[in-house]
Amino acid sequence: MLEFDRSISRRTALRRTVGGVLVCGSGVASLETHSPVRADEAGLIVRNSRPLDLETPVTALDGWLTPNDQFFVRSHLSTPAIGLAPWSLQVGGLADHPRAWSLNELQKLEQVKIPAVLQCAGNGRAYFRPRLPGVQWEKGAVGHAEWSGVRLVDLLERAGYQRGAGHVHLLGADPPPSPKTPRFLRSIPIERALDPNTLIATHMNGEPLPFLHGGPMRLVVPGWAGNHWLKWLRQISLAKDEAPGTYQQSGYRMPKSPAPPGAVLKPADLVPLTVMNVKSLITAPADGSMLKAGNHEVRGVAWTGDGHVTKVEYAVGPNSPWRPATLQGEPRQGSWRTWKFAWETAQPGKYTIRVRASDSNGDTQPETTAWNKSGYLWNGIDRLTCEVR
Structure with missing residues (x-):
């Protein structure tokens, strides 16, 4: 069993991820009684201090790639200590050739x-x-980066995954804050693990993967929600079934069909949350802007899970007809378009x-999203x- 230093401070974590940002205040204890606190230099919104959850202002998403120091941060457990010993990634389970991989190896x-x-x-x-209940994210728990690393399938093939392997279990180095808290153990189906676009990333936007974004390595699953993008990856285990435990068996599940608010659903009525849905954001001008009369450019980003934005x-205005905006760049599954x-x-x-x-599956953003008890997607x-003067 791996042991980790639980004493690392939030201030140290912030310095490692955003280059010396100091947090003003102690975070948000209650949505009803406190306003979000902002980190000084990066302008990130602190939604939670323990564990650390930082949201990106929407205006910082105004571009093709989101800068590393502006990228949102999602944490589930305590922050691990990195660099106290050489990093290794263990690949095993239903494998003929289990082994540990160092970062240098x-x-x-081949890097992609x-x-x-x-x-x-x-x-x-x-x-x-x-x-x-839950972290009260608004619009900025999202970002777009160029991820670099190795294909997960390349490691699984070298491990010699066996015929009975149906799922890949994933475990990171983030330690539970108490002995009663379960580890953040997740799994993905073997078909998704063998997809050549599923990566073990060691770099983000051309730089070594930042500490609070999972450095030195994390899983990247384009098109799927972030609960699958495990940070601080330490162990990969091939198995017949899904991972056990609350984070896989009861957490991150969605109703098979829409249910009214407050409905109590049986486990059989739920399915794992995997693919993102189609979505767009306005990134400029900012909400609440005062603008001069005349010409303005309105910009934003749009993405989906399967397929691509079409x-x-x-x-503009409550009774105006829908008109087409100009899409930029080429469509690519898992990526966004400005x-x-x-x-x-x-x-x-x-x-x-x-x-x-709208996307290539024929889906269009709805006026509102169907309620679900966890507030997903x-x-x-x-x-x-905005106001024009």
């Missing part, structure tokens, strides 16, 4: 780069009604701008208000 294998959206499953939880539409439209000759007044995206039509 991984970097001698994939741009992909990482989004917390609970992004947008704050917009569900009735309100739900169109983004916008409407979009823009020209708002010409804006006249004085107060406005609501709405945006919705909010993808209601995005909107902002």
Whole structure:
């Protein structure tokens, strides 16, 4: 069993991930009685201090890649101590040739780069009604980075995975805060593990993977929600069945069909949460902006899980028809696309701008998202208000 230093401070963790950012205050104890605290330099919103959860302001998502120091942070357990001993990744279970891989050994294998959206499953939880417990993410628990590393399938083939292997169990180095807290053990089906786009990433946007983003290595599963993107990866085990434990067997599950708010569902009525749904965000101008009369450019990003974004539409004002925005870049599964439209000759007044995206599966963002008890996968039509003077 691996042992980790539990004494690492939140301030140390912040310095490692955003280059010396100091947190003003102690975080948010209650949504009803406290406002979110902002980290000084990076402008990240502190949604939780223990474990550390940092949200990206939407305006920082205005571009193709999200800078590392602006990228949201999601933590489940305590922060591990990194660098006290050489890092290794154990691959075993239903394998003919189990072995441990050092970071240097991984970097001698073929390296691949994939741009992909990482989004917390609970992004947008704050917009569900009735309100739900959990981290009150608004729009910024998402980011787009270029991830570099080795294909998971390359390690599994070298391990000689056996015919009976149906799932791949994944365990990180983050220690539970108490002996009663279970480890964050997750698994993915063998078919997804063998997908050539599933990576063990050691770099993010051309830099070594930052500490609070899972450095020195994490799993990258393009198109799937962030609960599968395990950080601080230490152990990979091939197994016949899904991983046991609360984080796999009862957590991160969705209703098979929409249920009314407050409905109590049986385990048989739930399925694992995997693929993200289609979604778009307005990244410029900022919500609540005061603008001069005249011409303005409205910009944003859009993504989906399976397939790719095929169109983004916008409407300025409550009774305006939907019009097509201009998509930029090439479509790629798991990646996002930027979009823009020209708002010409804006006249004085107060406005609501709405945006919705559609994907290659024929899905379009709904007005609101069907309620679920955990507040997962909010993808209601995005909107902002602004005033022209």
